[in-house]
Amino acid sequence: TGESVPVDVNVGDTIEAGLVLAQGPVRCEVLAVGNETRLSGLIDAVHTFREVPPRLHSGIEKFTAIWVPLVLFGAFAVWYFAFPTDWKIILLLWVVSCPCALLLATPVPHAAALSNAAQRGAVVRGGDALERMAHVNHILLDKTGTLTSGKPKFGELVMAKGRRKQSALQVMMGLESRSNHPYAVTVVEHCVSEGIKPASIKELSDIEAGVSGMHGAAEVAFIRPDKADAMGFSVEQRLIDAFEAAKTQGHGASLLVKDKVAVAMVTFIHDDTRDGSTELISAMKERNINIEILSGDHQQAVSEFARSVGLPESAAHGGLSPEEKVAWVQARSSSHVTMMVGDGFNDAAALAVSDVGVAIGTGEAVNLEAADVLIPGDDPRMLTEMIDLARQAQRTLMQNLFFSVFITVTLVFAVVQQWYDQLWVGVLVHELSVIIVILNGARLAQNGQSFKLLKETLVSMVADTRVAFSSFRSRYIPMRS
Known part of the structure; x- marks a missing residue:
């Protein structure tokens, strides 16, 4: 459970499977097997927590839930009350209100940021995890193996x-x-x-x-x-x-x-502090993110380590079982957006129940399943890079949303004011806004990936347009004999 030094056990004490025997031999009685073991219970907890919908929903999902029905029914309302004799106004409003740039406002910066993270050696599981990470304001860190090497x-x-x-x-x-x-x-x-x-x-x-x-x-x-x-x-x-x-x-x-x-x-x-642990703590303080250490190690050792990296003793919590870590994360999640960072299978359930779970330097299968972010290396400073990247992606996303909504609202207003009535004008402005949104989002990629991402997106758009046009022509335009 995270002790950095051996723990004395006596006759009648309960021990956990997987512990390292420092001196022996010892004779043990097996109390549980298979699905009755504590490890099985932790794995079940991981599955349960992963099935719970995230507390934070994507901003684009909230917006589109309002925008789409507003456009559909708003066009009829404008026609009925303002232009009852002109059916064309409905079609024109639908065309200019089509959220082309809006639909790309989120996936492009997310894709670029995910590519950026992968090049740095981290794996982020999707844009939802990236968006939640941008809002994290409370980090809970395992000690042994995460901030320390676990070796004396x-x-x-x-x-x-x-x-x-x-x-x-x-x-x-x-x-x-x-x-x-x-x-x-x-x-x-x-x-x-x-x-x-x-x-x-x-x-x-x-x-x-x-x-x-x-x-x-x-x-x-x-x-x-x-x-x-x-x-x-x-x-x-x-x-x-x-x-x-x-x-x-x-x-x-x-x-x-x-x-x-x-x-x-x-x-x-007892524990050799990993390079970068102190820098991580300082960086999180600069970003106004609260930090606590949750460890199975003795309280005295955890408190001493916390002081060594610049944390108050009140932020150090030792002697915690895996189940107690879960309860602690749940309590903090009720008032904060939490990130749990751990390396061992005993952290898996806590990773799953947090808003963002980060598995660092681990090959444990249950951790890989529980985590939203995987950092194969052992440098804790990578957390700072990932949070900064997530926040940058969120800023870019909001820029894209504002720009695409502004363009769409402007075009709708122009149609209502009868400043133009040509479809090609709206289509042209829309396509230009799409390119701007793509370029802005692709800035998050590195090492030449921006151009590659832009190229792939444009190729996909052209291909989809051709398919749509072919379908329209085959259905509505009669073929000459």
């Missing part, structure tokens, strides 16, 4: 008085190179980067508090500091102080012991 980072090495750093690292590397200790990979990687060679360790074994072995005639161990007293190990005050400081900061620690005497303390930063 080597912190500080504190030596006991009179002990040598190099020899301590050699023993640590010897103990951890063949261990499944939670910090083993981190220790080995650090030692390799320092050019340290592992000491020869014999009789290596896992113990309750860590790992132990024999280095020559000396018994050595790499253990949890809080187990030192119970195991009868002697720890000097400077190492105890280092351990207490690490706990205060939400960091982990391990103690190197030789012949029951502590010789060194290593602190570990």
Whole structure:
């Protein structure tokens, strides 16, 4: 559920399938299988939430719901009250009121923006998701794996008085190179980067508090500091102080012991903050978007991380189960347009219930189904780019809507005022307005895609016009024998 460090379990505790066993073996009793499992319940929740219609509806849908019947019946009203003897006025009004540019006002900028997003490495599922994303004002972020790597980072090495750093690292590397200790990979990687060679360790074994072995005639161990007293190990005050400081900061620690005497303390930063996480938080603040962190990790670790990236402790919520994340998102969605960002299958239901779900750096099938936006990489700054792109698309869409409505209303007014009565004038102005709308929307595409999009749209328009004309000619124009 998102813990960045191992959690102790005892006899009788309930554990979840899919957890990583740090030390074992353990014997478990299966409580549920198949459709009765918690994972199955989360998948069902994803399907349920995805079937619920979105709260935000497209602006163009709202407008056309009013515009189309207004045009159809308005033309009859104008004819009946203003020009009762001229049936041509109905046909003329229908032609000039046809929302050609209006119908392209939304799909063109959406298509261009989706193409732009794809070139940046993100996949946005349709224009509806893009439009909802433009209105997001509250983001809920998973921590482990989204803003952090989920892997511990080597912190500080504190030596006991009179002990040598190099020899301590050699023993640590010897103990951890063949261990499944939670910090083993981190220790080995650090030692390799320092050019340290592992000491020869014999009789290596896992113990309750860590790992132990024999280095020559000396018994050595790499253990949890809080187990030192119970195991009868002697720890000097400077190492105890280092351990207490690490706990205060939400960091982990391990103690190197030789012949029951502590010789060194290593602190570990539980979660290595991903590059770009701090920049993401700052960028969202600049855009007046509220941010909260929802995590299954311990509250202390989540609070410490929030402070490190510039968020208040009140925005950090730890110890949450997947179901509690869903409830939290639902509560925020009642008063905000929400975006949920996560990477694990435990975030899938929360992604589905939010207005915009973003799966980042994930290959989980259930997440891919739940999300509206897929970001395969691990750079959280991509979120800022996607929100900016969505807002730019929304501005372009509104420009197109205003322009197309203005042109249509102007033409209708001109017909009613009898400034012209030729169909070709209205058709010409309409087609020019269509080209302008396409060009304006296509600006959102990148790397030469604007011209390609314009070309494809115009080709499609010409093809549809030919089909319509052929159909009209075959039906209403008699063929010569």
